[in-house]
Amino acid sequence: MVLLNNRNIVIGAALTAIFVTLALVSFVYTPYDVTGVDIPNKLKKPFSNGYPLGTDHFGRDILSMIMVGARTSIAVALVAVTIGMALGVPLGLAAAANKGYLLDELIMRSNDLIFAFPSLVIAILITAIFGPSALNAIIAIGIFNIPVFARLTRGAALSLWQRDYILSARVAGKGPARISFEHILPNVANLLIVQGTIQFSLGILAEAGLSYVGLGAQPPIPSWGRMLAESQTMISFAPHMALFPGLAIVFTVLGLNLMGDGLRDIFDPRIRRDKS
Amino acid sequence: MLRYTLSRLQSLVLSLIAASIVIFLTVEIVPGDPASYMLGLNASEDTIAALRDQLGLNVPSYQRYWNWVSSLLHGDFGTSYTYRTPVSDMIRDRLWISLPLAIYALFLSTLIAFPAGILAATHRGSFTDVLIMGFTQLGVAIPNFWFAMLMVLLFAINLQWFSAGGFPGWENPLLAIKSLTLPAIALALPQASILARIMRSSLLDILSEDYIRTARAKGLTRGQTLYRHALRNALIPVLTIIGLQFSFLMAGAIIIENVFFLPGLGRLVFQAITQRDLIVVESVVMLLVFAVILVNFAVDIAYAIVDPRLRGG
Numbered sequence: 273m274v275l276l277n278n279r280n281i282v283i284g285a286a287l288t289a290i291f292v293t294l295a296l297v298s299f300v301y302t303p304y305d306v307t308g309v310d311i312p313n314k315l316k317k318p319f320s321n322g323y324p325l326g327t328d329h330f331g332r333d334i335l336s337m338i339m340v341g342a343r344t345s346i347a348v349a350l351v352a353v354t355i356g357m358a359l360g361v362p363l364g365l366a367a368a369a370n371k372g373y374l375l376d377e378l379i380m381r382s383n384d385l386i387f388a389f390p391s392l393v394i395a396i397l398i399t400a401i402f403g404p405s406a407l408n409a410i411i412a413i414g415i416f417n418i419p420v421f422a423r424l425t426r427g428a429a430l431s432l433w434q435r436d437y438i439l440s441a442r443v444a445g446k447g448p449a450r451i452s453f454e455h456i457l458p459n460v461a462n463l464l465i466v467q468g469t470i471q472f473s474l475g476i477l478a479e480a481g482l483s484y485v486g487l488g489a490q491p492p493i494p495s496w497g498r499m500l501a502e503s504q505t506m507i508s509f510a511p512h513m514a515l516f517p518g519l520a521i522v523f524t525v526l527g528l529n530l531m532g533d534g535l536r537d538i539f540d541p542r543i544r545r546d547k548s
Numbered sequence: 549m550l551r552y553t554l555s556r557l558q559s560l561v562l563s564l565i566a567a568s569i570v571i572f573l574t575v576e577i578v579p580g581d582p583a584s585y586m587l588g589l590n591a592s593e594d595t596i597a598a599l600r601d602q603l604g605l606n607v608p609s610y611q612r613y614w615n616w617v618s619s620l621l622h623g624d625f626g627t628s629y630t631y632r633t634p635v636s637d638m639i640r641d642r643l644w645i646s647l648p649l650a651i652y653a654l655f656l657s658t659l660i661a662f663p664a665g666i667l668a669a670t671h672r673g674s675f676t677d678v679l680i681m682g683f684t685q686l687g688v689a690i691p692n693f694w695f696a697m698l699m700v701l702l703f704a705i706n707l708q709w710f711s712a713g714g715f716p717g718w719e720n721p722l723l724a725i726k727s728l729t730l731p732a733i734a735l736a737l738p739q740a741s742i743l744a745r746i747m748r749s750s751l752l753d754i755l756s757e758d759y760i761r762t763a764r765a766k767g768l769t770r771g772q773t774l775y776r777h778a779l780r781n782a783l784i785p786v787l788t789i790i791g792l793q794f795s796f797l798m799a800g801a802i803i804i805e806n807v808f809f810l811p812g813l814g815r816l817v818f819q820a821i822t823q824r825d826l827i828v829v830e831s832v833v834m835l836l837v838f839a840v841i842l843v844n845f846a847v848d849i850a851y852a853i854v855d856p857r858l859r860g861g
Contacts, residue, residue: 381562381566384563385563385566385567385570388563388567388795388837388840388841388844389567389833389837389840390795390796390798390799390836390840391799392799392800392802392803393799393833393836393837396802396817396821396829396833397571397574397575397829397833399821400820400821400824400826400829401574401575401577473689477691480691480694481691481693481803484691484693484803484806485802485803485806485818486818497691500691500693500694500697503697504697504807507697507700507701507705508701508705511701514694514697514698514701518690518691518694518697518698521689521690521691521694522686522689522690522691522694523689525688525689526685526686526689529685529688529689530685
């Protein structure tokens with residue numbers, strides 16, 4: 273199996289799998305309840321009896337919170353990437369099929385416009401108006417993903433449109449929409465998977481940043497970013513509260529990035545050929 | 549070159565107009581009336597109506613858009629709903645922290661990334677290369693605000709080399725720069741990692757070109773080839789990324805300012821959001837987007853100076 277020979281993919285997939293599993297398990301089981309307050313057990317150090325990662329200032333088990341937080345992070349990032357792909361890919365395909373026409377120009381210029389708003393600024397605008405919530409964080413990150421996928425798809429699709437087999441498909445009487453979905457899309461899928469992995473990891477970072485400043489998931493839903501925000505004032509005497517959620521973010525993002533790099537290496541020969 | 553500059557200028561203006569319309573419309577659909585919000589629950593209908601009139605809210609929206617844009621062009625950002633002070637004054641004070649912070653971080657990230665990327669590319673496959681690439685992989689994965697918190701724990705709380713936050717003002721420039729140092733390092737870390745990777749791959753591409761072999765064949769040393777021929781060409785993609793990074797630095801500063809309690813634009817925006825002081829949010833967002841568009845314009849121009857092939861198009 274070629275996938276298993278790539279060290280990046282193996283390490284990356286293992287790291288990602290750990291956190292996906294934690295998130296999934298948290299639906300049926302967490303060591304403790306994450307919404308309850310248990311003041312007698314507050315600020316327990318890691319490895320203390322029954323609390324492998326210690327407890328926070330409300331006595332909540334940090335391991336349980338990280339498990340439920342994984343759910344929030346992964347869900348937000350995954351939905352945001354899905355939004356970006358679902359809207360960005362068809363836009364990119366349409367732009368490539370209409371290269372040089374008004375539609376292409378219109379799509380690409382609106383993409384440039386979105387790019388001028390850094391994702392955090394979009395999030396600020398959205399939360400200023402609709403109030404902070406996980407849903408608005410998803411929308412903010414998702415909107416920023418649209419131009420990423422639209423540009424990538426258009427760029428790759430443009431070179432494919434020059435190919436002979438596309439010409440034969442046209443001769444056979446297929447319309448641009450059908451060619452786009454039946455012949456172009458399957459051939460850009462590799463690129464989209466690689467980019468999807470990278471945007472997924474960026475989404476996790478963005479979600480953490482947004483919930484850190486209070487623009488993401490709201491209490492009592494645990495999220496890694498807010499755990500870090502809450503730990504900040506207690507960092508001098510309870511550094512473990514800041515350590516574990518941060519490590520969770522780093523390992524998840526690292527896992528996804530390694531996986532993306534590995535996949536790109538495997539797909540690379542194809543990508544190279546498409547460029548020429 | 550002139551035609552190229554003019555066409556870039558044209559798209560600069562178009563982007564600014566489009567961005568201002570988007571921002572205006574977004575704020576326009578906000579539920580609730582700023583006038584009644586400012587006056588509180590007990591205000592009478594008449595007072596609210598009078599304030600609406602004073603704020604210029606009673607004219608149709610296209611006219612309000614026009615008023616907003618034309619006063620923006622005159623440097624008038626309106627009056628804060630909460631503080632009743634000119635927004636431009638509030639922004640100017642805050643900008644003196646956020647802008648130096650972003651520039652400082654950009655400087656640091658370039659300072660780290662260039663040598664790291666060049667070293668990795670010239671020693672491809674060696675232990676140095678693997679080590680540098682490993683660090684960049686980590687640098688991209690670490691959230692900068694978490695890195696900032698860890699630095700506070702180590703350098704401010706344990707070693708006490710720096711203060712944990714706050715800003716002493718520019719009266720003492722050394723002290724001011726010192727207090728921006730940890731935030732700038734935190735901001736620079738992920739950007740330096742990205743930049744080092746781009747520098748490395750861009751330089752590797754160039755080093756495999758025929759003209760590099762020719763330069764070596766005619767007797768130039770490795771160092772001479774690198775500085776006279778390779779680096780200049782490898783800089784083109786790097787320049788684009790630096791331009792893009794500026795917008796991330798401005799936005800990232802918003803989060804990092806929160807870690808270090810720096811009274812910059814970011815803190816201003818968050819206060820404004822909680823107080824629903826939308827005119828401040830509107831102005832700061834417009835300013836950030838303006839900065840991004842302007843920097844990208846500058847990058848396009850710099851691009852054409854470095855690469856003459858672009859000037860024709």
